[in-house]
Amino acid sequence: MSGNDKAEVTLFVCTSCRRTLDETETLFDHPGEAIHAAMEARLADEPAIRVEAVDCLAVCKRPATVALSGDGFWTYLVGDLTAEANLDEIEAATRAYLASGNGIIPWRERPVSFRKGVVARMPPLPGRARPAAATPNSTIRNKEAAAS
Amino acid sequence: MSGNDKAEVTLFVCTSCRRTLDETETLFDHPGEAIHAAMEARLADEPAIRVEAVDCLAVCKRPATVALSGDGFWTYLVGDLTAEANLDEIEAATRAYLASGNGIIPWRERPVSFRKGVVARMPPLPGRARPAAATPNSTIRNKEAAAS
Numbered sequence: 001m002s003g004n005d006k007a008e009v010t011l012f013v014c015t016s017c018r019r020t021l022d023e024t025e026t027l028f029d030h031p032g033e034a035i036h037a038a039m040e041a042r043l044a045d046e047p048a049i050r051v052e053a054v055d056c057l058a059v060c061k062r063p064a065t066v067a068l069s070g071d072g073f074w075t076y077l078v079g080d081l082t083a084e085a086n087l088d089e090i091e092a093a094t095r096a097y098l099a100s101g102n103g104i105i106p107w108r109e110r111p112v113s114f115r116k117g118v119v120a121r122m123p124p125l126p127g128r129a130r131p132a133a134a135t136p137n138s139t140i141r142n143k144e145a146a147a148s
Numbered sequence: 149m150s151g152n153d154k155a156e157v158t159l160f161v162c163t164s165c166r167r168t169l170d171e172t173e174t175l176f177d178h179p180g181e182a183i184h185a186a187m188e189a190r191l192a193d194e195p196a197i198r199v200e201a202v203d204c205l206a207v208c209k210r211p212a213t214v215a216l217s218g219d220g221f222w223t224y225l226v227g228d229l230t231a232e233a234n235l236d237e238i239e240a241a242t243r244a245y246l247a248s249g250n251g252i253i254p255w256r257e258r259p260v261s262f263r264k265g266v267v268a269r270m271p272p273l274p275g276r277a278r279p280a281a282a283t284p285n286s287t288i289r290n291k292e293a294a295a296s
Contacts (some may be wrong), residue, residue, distance in 0.1 A: 073225070
């Protein structure tokens with residue numbers, strides 16, 4: 001973990017997700033480990049972002065899974081991510097999440113993997129919500145429902 | 149929503165989840181609406197619990213979905229819930245969640261629908277975690293992974 005106290009948002013990376021590497025399902029790796037290491041390095045320049053490894057986000061069928069969360073922000077859980085294919089998109093989405101101010105990244109700014117990989121989202125806790133972004137929630141909702 | 153300011157935990161109920169009622173998928177209802185109404189009534193005696201309707205938790209394939217969350221608590225998202233089958237279990241799980249102190253309900257106290265229906269979980273934000281419950285996290289994790 002980055003350990004800073006100025007973080008506004010946190011990128012949780014599940015490092016226990018197992019990815020099967022053969023048909024007999026006896027060989028597997030943990031793709032979240034490489035994602036976590038890469039994001040710690042790539043996002044070290046941004047004190048408002050904290051990167052945390054998590055032992056199980058309970059989305060085991062869609063390795064690897066990450067979660068973006070912050071006090072007053074909408075939370076997003078996104079799966080089907082790999083270090084081989086998605087590092088640039090995870091980094092970009094995390095920066096866009098911080099910039100959104102309230103956790104709702106405008107649809108056109110979301111990487112493809114974050115449009116298709118959403119496992120769940122959740123509002124901020126009551127009384128903690130930040131100002132809404134310019135994009136209306138209803139538009140976001142309908143597109144999210146259609147993509148899932 | 150209950151609107152109280154003393155809530156320690158929030159039960160979010162997705163009221164936009166569609167449940168298909170025929171094979172052609174042209175008929176559907178929103179099972180979360182009845183769950184939300186029932187939980188508002190059943191949990192009105194507990195000022196530490198707030199019940200909130202949410203317009204889309206983005207878990208559209210597993211209607212209806214709820215989320216349990218609170219400052220310093222682990223968050224749990226649970227799907228496949230209906231008003232016909234699960235009201236007693238949702239109420240019991242919400243009360244057990246509050247009683248857990250940190251959001252991790254001991255496995256033996258979790259209703260079956262909350263063991264099998266977990267969509268995702270997420271830790272509290274860094275620096276906000278409450279004291280761990282008596283049940284070790286590692287045991288919980290392994291059981292959650294096996295059940296998903």
